[in-house]
Amino acid sequence: MTTAKIARAAGIGEGTIFRVFDDKDALPAACTAEAARPDTTVAHLESISPDQPLAARLAEAAETMRGHMTRMGAVAGTLAAAGRLERPAPGKPGKETRSPDREAGLAAPRAALAALFEPEQDGLRLAPERLADAFQMLLMAAGRPGTPTPDDGGAGGSLPARRAHRR
Numbered sequence: 001m002t003t004a005k006i007a008r009a010a011g012i013g014e015g016t017i018f019r020v021f022d023d024k025d026a027l028p029a030a031c032t033a034e035a036a037r038p039d040t041t042v043a044h045l046e047s048i049s050p051d052q053p054l055a056a057r058l059a060e061a062a063e064t065m066r067g068h069m070t071r072m073g074a075v076a077g078t079l080a081a082a083g084r085l086e087r088p089a090p091g092k093p094g095k096e097t098r099s100p101d102r103e104a105g106l107a108a109p110r111a112a113l114a115a116l117f118e119p120e121q122d123g124l125r126l127a128p129e130r131l132a133d134a135f136q137m138l139l140m141a142a143g144r145p146g147t148p149t150p151d152d153g154g155a156g157g158s159l160p161a162r163r164a165h166r167r
Helices: 003-010 014-020 026-036 039-047 054-081 100-123 128-142 159-166
Strands: none
Touching: 003 014, 026 054, 039 054, 039 100, 054 100, 054 128, 100 128
């Protein structure tokens, strides 16, 4: 990965990169940080109408969150393929290993998701914040659409597609 290729892909002059970044190594970190920023995702979640039925709100939220995770995965995949993805060192046993940056990046979308549950809170068994946390973790655990999962024999695709395939 050369600065010339990066500049060409970005449609800018190579010198522009060094006016913004101290060196080539600062660029992958900036790409990762930008992809992980939840601002646009949170704005979209906050724009979902609370007048829709809960199922419709959650379906739209799921698509929004999947888009965000897909963008983060694309950046991480590109950096990994170029040998530039920095992974945190494994934590010591018994020590908290969650990154404060990661937690901060999850908190804003989680709050926006909780707001989607709030109009229904009188009929819910759990608090909106707890449901938002579970919803967010479920989406993250499900992975990107089309990625193989252990239960589908590597077929990938959506759950309805996998069920139809089994029939």
